[in-house]
Amino acid sequence: MSVRDLGIRHFAALCAVVDEGTFAKAGAALGFSQSAISQQIGAIERAIGAPVFDRLGGARRVTLTPAGRILVDHAELVLRQLAEADDELERLAAGTEGTIVVGTFQSVSVKVLPEAIGRIRRQRPGVEIRLVENDEQNDLVEALRSGSLDVSFVVEPIRDDAIATIRLCDDPFVALCPIDDRAVQPHPGSRRDGRRDVLPVAALNGGALIGQPDQFCGQAVDRQLRSLGTDTQYVFRSADNGAVQAMVRAGMGRAVMPFLAINPDDPDVIVADLDPPLQPRRIALAYLAGTTLAPATRAFIAAAIDVADNLSHA
Amino acid sequence: MSVRDLGIRHFAALCAVVDEGTFAKAGAALGFSQSAISQQIGAIERAIGAPVFDRLGGARRVTLTPAGRILVDHAELVLRQLAEADDELERLAAGTEGTIVVGTFQSVSVKVLPEAIGRIRRQRPGVEIRLVENDEQNDLVEALRSGSLDVSFVVEPIRDDAIATIRLCDDPFVALCPIDDRAVQPHPGSRRDGRRDVLPVAALNGGALIGQPDQFCGQAVDRQLRSLGTDTQYVFRSADNGAVQAMVRAGMGRAVMPFLAINPDDPDVIVADLDPPLQPRRIALAYLAGTTLAPATRAFIAAAIDVADNLSHA
């Protein structure tokens, strides 16, 4: 028999008796009868094999024995610990507090993520968001599996069926062309309506290409271009989107990039739709399938969906 | 419903499941069936109103939800706390550890106490003894009542019946006389047998007396001497026993002192029994009546009794 066979109620009773001075008052404070307290204290004493109170008899308060003093000291800590747990659980349930660890990659970090984070910070100031940026998607997925990420931005498809995804938006591939590119055809209709110019895919054939390294979505671009019969000749590759765009600006060649990864307001390059268009990159949020997400995490996901929707319609 | 309605067993089950990975193994580790663990976890989830594990289904391990993570973190602390309590209770019961706070006063501090402390330190190196010296007995008794002392040396009688006492020894009053005192009569028989010379009480009449302040046992001395028809004329009083003895050594007068308070090996004063002898001072140990004493405290009391016995017979 040991202290582990007792219930929290026993410790609460013990502390209440110490606070109130008598069994009856302790019982009243806890909503029990005097007898219940007497029996609870008795159970404690049986469990530890020693009295915890000296009953002085008559109308006198009980006093702690040395063993009782030790037990009360620990019981108070235990109760405090549990109260804290209750608090934390409540805050978790309310979604007003907690830490979300979000996996991201470069292009998403620039446009979607900051806005989503901003919303959470405004709505739920107590929620802390930690970011893990890694352009190697496998690493993000692995981090999800190991639990070190709560949720992560990814590019679909994800093979791993331990991972569930929520689609956010399609990110179209666009061509980045030097400002004097003759192959670019003005968009049929007004330039003012926000539609982009068009670059026939055939124009890429044999031309100089700048792009992202193979392991990023550069791979998908190559595959698609090749299947459209276009021979790709890379003159430069960089994981830094800004660097790619700067190369185009310098007239070194054209680039085919996901729209979210580029700066569309750059006046020194032409951003053109491809004709025919490539299959867009599907941006999604991923998390461990079958797991319960914290309310704060769900709120983040909702915010990201909303931000992505707005972004798509613009 | 709250976490306070749960038992320690529930927390143990929770931690076991986290450690073992499955309900069945956790049950085996704790000596329960798989079903019991399932029901215990179910009880936890009912108590906090949220799942603590995600059951992925099939032959896969359960994984913690955010709420489960919070609860486990606190549960581990709680269990550690309780294990510590168990340890401390065991050490208390064994009497090998703990702190005893002992009240003392000057004369006892010199002869009885050091020996008793030495024994405890040898027998129980883990026990710490703290001393509170106070020559005002009321203060010691008050400290006992308030619980700031575990046990205290006192001089009987103690009026307060909330205080229990254990008699240690009788401390006789002896006369301290200057080396050339003519009133001292050699002890009838050999001086070598350790018996002391004798001073008739009548010799004190009208002579110069040195003694302790009124509030110490000086009061008892005065009362007894007066009742024997002796007129006491104090020329000096000091709470410092060494000072009293030095005054006698300087020939300033005689003193009547408790034997334990003097240095009997001083060659420059005569230590004499009084004739008739005064009622001796009864030295006792006092503690709060009706309270359970820690084993270490009981050991100290036993040691003190033993030391006092040896001292009496010597």
Added chain:
DNA sequence: CCTTACGATAAGCTCCGCTTATGTCAGTAC
């Protein structure tokens, strides 16, 4: 002396919580 304020104890009843046995589900092997 009687009252008051305590705690202990007894009797009874409820409900918690264990066990065994069975159900259900998802992978896995052949």
Added chain:
DNA sequence: GTACTGACATAAGCGGAGCTTATCGTAAGG
């Protein structure tokens, strides 16, 4: 595809833990 395996859930039954009310013993105080 079918059977098997490993994992959790659920049902039924039973024993005991624990609460309540009621009563008793004891010491302090008017």
